[in-house]
Amino acid sequence: MDRTARAFWLAAPGDGEIREVALPDPADGEVLVRSLYSGISRGTETLVFRGGVPRSQYEAMRAPFQEGDFPGPVKYGYLSVGVVEEGPERLLGRTVFCLHPHQTRYVVPAAAVTPVPDAVPAERAVLAGTVETAVNALWDAAPLVGDRIAVIGGGMVGSSVAALLARFPGVRVQLVDTDPARAKTAEALGVGYAAPEDALDGCDLVVHASATEQGLARGLELLAPEGTIIELSWYGDRKVSLPLGEAFHSRRLTLRASQVGTVSPARAHRGYAERLALALDLLADPALDALITGESAFDELPDVMPRLASGEIPALCHRVRYPHEPLT
Numbered sequence: 001m002d003r004t005a006r007a008f009w010l011a012a013p014g015d016g017e018i019r020e021v022a023l024p025d026p027a028d029g030e031v032l033v034r035s036l037y038s039g040i041s042r043g044t045e046t047l048v049f050r051g052g053v054p055r056s057q058y059e060a061m062r063a064p065f066q067e068g069d070f071p072g073p074v075k076y077g078y079l080s081v082g083v084v085e086e087g088p089e090r091l092l093g094r095t096v097f098c099l100h101p102h103q104t105r106y107v108v109p110a111a112a113v114t115p116v117p118d119a120v121p122a123e124r125a126v127l128a129g130t131v132e133t134a135v136n137a138l139w140d141a142a143p144l145v146g147d148r149i150a151v152i153g154g155g156m157v158g159s160s161v162a163a164l165l166a167r168f169p170g171v172r173v174q175l176v177d178t179d180p181a182r183a184k185t186a187e188a189l190g191v192g193y194a195a196p197e198d199a200l201d202g203c204d205l206v207v208h209a210s211a212t213e214q215g216l217a218r219g220l221e222l223l224a225p226e227g228t229i230i231e232l233s234w235y236g237d238r239k240v241s242l243p244l245g246e247a248f249h250s251r252r253l254t255l256r257a258s259q260v261g262t263v264s265p266a267r268a269h270r271g272y273a274e275r276l277a278l279a280l281d282l283l284a285d286p287a288l289d290a291l292i293t294g295e296s297a298f299d300e301l302p303d304v305m306p307r308l309a310s311g312e313i314p315a316l317c318h319r320v321r322y323p324h325e326p327l328t
Contacts, residue, residue, distance in 0.1 A: 003327060007103035008301045010072045013051025014309070016302045024107050031087030031110050034327075036095070038102045039079035039126030039292075040318040041156055043211060044234060046309040048076050064099040065108060077101035079317075081116065081125045085327070091115070097128045097280060102301060104322055114276050119284040126319055127160070127291055132279040133232070134160035139264035140256065141205055141230045146170040148203045150222050152196070153210030154182035156316045157232055159189060159291050161207050164282065166190040174199055176218070177210070185316070188290035209233055213240045220253060228254040295319040 003023040011017050026032045040046075047053065051071035053061050058070050068074035080100040084091045088110055096113035100106050116125045134157065143149060143165065151162045154177035162175045166189055175186040176199045186193035194200065196218050204227055206219040211233035219229045220243065258264070263275060282288075293316045296304045301320065307313045 003105075005103055005105040006298075006325075007075055007101060008077070008298070008305075009068070009075050010049060012072045014049065014306060015072075016049065016305045018299065018302060021103065023105060026086050026107050029088070029110055030107055031091055031096075031113055032085045032105065032107050033080075033082040033096060033098060033100075033113065034085050034105050034324075035080055035082040035103060035298075035322040036122045037081045037126050037322065038077060038100075038298075038320045039129070040077070040102075040305075040308060040315070040320065041079060041130060042308055042315045042318065043155055043157070045077065046305070047234070048074070049305050049309045063101065064112070065101060065106070067101075075101045075103070079126045079129045080106075081122045081128075082106075082322075084113070095122050095125070097125050097276070099129065102298065102320055104298065104325055105327070114273070114280060117280055117284065120280060123319065124283050124286075124289060124292070125280065127283055127288055127317060128276060128279050130156050130160050130291070130317065131164070131282055131288070132276050133157055134164050135275055135279050135282070136264050137161055137207060137230055137232055137258045138164055139267045140258040141207060141228070142266065143168055143171065143205055147205055148172045148200070148224070149205045149207070150174050150176050150194075150199055150203045150219065151191075151207045151209065152176045152199075152215045152219050152222075153208065153212075153233070154179065154185055154193075154316075155209060155211075156291060158207065158209035159185055159316060160288075161209065161232070162186065162191045163189040163285070163288055163291070166287075172200070176215075181314070185290050189287055203227055205230070207232060211235060213242065216240065217243055220248065220255075223251070223253050225251045226253075227251075228256060231255060231257050291316045292319050293317065295321055298322045 078099040173191040183193040209232040
């Protein structure tokens with residue numbers, strides 16, 4: 001049977017379009033998924049849209065079901081939620097999450113989809129990939145009861161980290177951002193808010209996710225002696241200067257990277273599937289709806305992506321809504 005779907009492609013940096021794609025029949029061990037929603041992670045996806053992926057990172061930045069290559073044409077994305085229309089009986093009719101680009105239907109191995117718990121609405125499940133990043137960051141950071149913590153950068157990743165830290169007993173958590181509008185996000189997540197100049201110092205831990213050298217430098221200033229920064233920012237092809245003179249050595253500060261694609265060595269025995277399943281369980285909390293700040297229809301993506309990339313549409317996670325098209 002000849003079957004088709006529609007997918008969003010980056011034809012060239014700054015130029016997106018919707019293309020018709022052929023769908024194969026699912027083989028044994030594969031599923032056909034009809035998309036309900038997908039999410040746009042404004043940081044990474046707009047970097048790809050602008051053509052800002054460094055050549056040295058082309059392989060590291062590939063999404064699991066990406067087609068094409070950077071800087072384009074490329075089909076990119078990794079926050080998809082849909083319903084299984086064909087496949088193994090245990091998955092038929094289930095709502096699932098998959099690391100797939102923006103596409104109306106797709107065929108993938110059954111092992112590539114994770115069932116969404118009944119307590120998590122499909123609309124919120126698009127956050128699973130970002131909450132998974134936050135889980136990994138906290139496995140790397142290993143916060144303790146009573147820690148004083150600053151999360152610098154109130155974007156999608158930083159806000160997800162702050163949301164999870166709000167559940168830790170006795171911690172002091174501030175979401176630090178230059179945008180006063182993030183105060184409302186922080187309140188919804190149950191954490192404090194501060195502009196960079198007003199942030200509380202003496203931090204045992206700083207999680208940096210602003211993707212600015214100013215934010216990273218401010219994080220160093222906020223640390224208590226022996227404190228640690230967990231660096232979550234992805235800078236693409238930008239070079240970053242960092243003040244490692246002054247009291248950096250005498251205060252014995254630590255700067256550590258956390259990387260979404262690799263499970264934290266502290267939890268290496270847990271694996272990717274378990275990490276993602278945990279992230280989906282955590283999404284039962286309705287407070288995380290604060291991370292979804294806009295929605296548009298799939299057909300609007302060629303117009304919406306440039307506006308997200310330019311900042312005309314301010315967003316944490318922008319949700320994409322799919323039409324219920326018949327299978328052709």
